[in-house]
Amino acid sequence: MATFVKATQAYQQGQRTLPRRYYVDPAIYGEEQERIFARRWVCAGRAAELDAPGAYVVRSIAGESVLVVRGQDGVARAFYNVCRHRGTRLCDGEPGGRGGRLSETIQCPYHAWTYTLDGSLIGAPHMNEVAGFDKRDYPLHPIALAAWEGFLFVNLARDPEPLDRAFAPLAGRFSRFNIERLRSGARVDYDVRANWKLVFQNFSECLHCPVIHPGLAKLTPYTSGENDLFEGPYLGGYMVITAPGGSLTLSGRACGPAVGELPAEDKNRVYVLASRLRDVPHAATRGPRPHAHHLRVAVPRGRVRAAGLRPTRRRGVLGRDEPAGLEHL
Numbered sequence: 001m002a003t004f005v006k007a008t009q010a011y012q013q014g015q016r017t018l019p020r021r022y023y024v025d026p027a028i029y030g031e032e033q034e035r036i037f038a039r040r041w042v043c044a045g046r047a048a049e050l051d052a053p054g055a056y057v058v059r060s061i062a063g064e065s066v067l068v069v070r071g072q073d074g075v076a077r078a079f080y081n082v083c084r085h086r087g088t089r090l091c092d093g094e095p096g097g098r099g100g101r102l103s104e105t106i107q108c109p110y111h112a113w114t115y116t117l118d119g120s121l122i123g124a125p126h127m128n129e130v131a132g133f134d135k136r137d138y139p140l141h142p143i144a145l146a147a148w149e150g151f152l153f154v155n156l157a158r159d160p161e162p163l164d165r166a167f168a169p170l171a172g173r174f175s176r177f178n179i180e181r182l183r184s185g186a187r188v189d190y191d192v193r194a195n196w197k198l199v200f201q202n203f204s205e206c207l208h209c210p211v212i213h214p215g216l217a218k219l220t221p222y223t224s225g226e227n228d229l230f231e232g233p234y235l236g237g238y239m240v241i242t243a244p245g246g247s248l249t250l251s252g253r254a255c256g257p258a259v260g261e262l263p264a265e266d267k268n269r270v271y272v273l274a275s276r277l278r279d280v281p282h283a284a285t286r287g288p289r290p291h292a293h294h295l296r297v298a299v300p301r302g303r304v305r306a307a308g309l310r311p312t313r314r315r316g317v318l319g320r321d322e323p324a325g326l327e328h329l
Helices: 027-036 198-204 214-219 264-268 314-318
Strands: 042-047 055-060 065-070 076-080 105-107 114-116 121-123 142-148 151-156 183-192 226-229 235-239 269-275 291-300
Touching: 042 055, 042 105, 076 151, 105 121, 198 269, 226 269, 264 269
Parallel strands: none
Antiparallel strands: 042 151, 055 065, 065 076, 076 142, 105 114, 114 121, 142 151, 183 291, 226 235, 235 269
């Protein structure tokens, strides 16, 4: 059974906000790319996005272009998105990070080297004239990929820590919500002019909510939060929903059925989890450059069409309380 405590109880004497250089120094940002995003498991999307053989998404992780594709055998795999010949990018990402669909092969647009969906090289024009050339020696470079609760994670490290070990603190924690069976019903993209750590820090506390999000504060008291995850890259817990049977919608009323057979206390809680193991477009900027951020709305599979969900403009999703440009972050 999880033990939840107030943030004030978890505070350790001497904890302070990071010094300024951790948010603006290019050298520190470079080290973060190398030590965090290039070595840790990073979310690349939902497995359901790859709904058939040939379905793919392209992600940018620690300066590398990553191709995640479902093979003819139904297995999802990840590769560096570059041809083994001259390093040409193989697939372009769709607008807003949405995926595309390949036929039975991946073909380089430069010299037409051709690969199967499992990364094997099967076509290399004129290379048969090169003595000693063997197509079997030039598959696409693979990247470690693993699944958790319907999410796909990739890790650029050559010898990555197993996902089960990295996610040990989360094992079974959200199973009752049937996350694996949910489907993405809508997605909104917007820019945040902030270092990625500020986004996480803003998400991890609600002391600003009465001022910045008064509508949200009416639905869930900002002092009601309690956490049970503190160690490593995780911070998470819950906040109480004021109205019995309510939800964090603009009306405050639930807009769909429960996602499973939940205990009574869960029906009046909103659970939040902040982790650095997130979708990389969330964490690939610094300084004044816009920060591409993505908001997904996940609903039970059978409710996607019934709920009438569709992409909408930012203010319609985030509400009227937030100032334009998200300067408060």
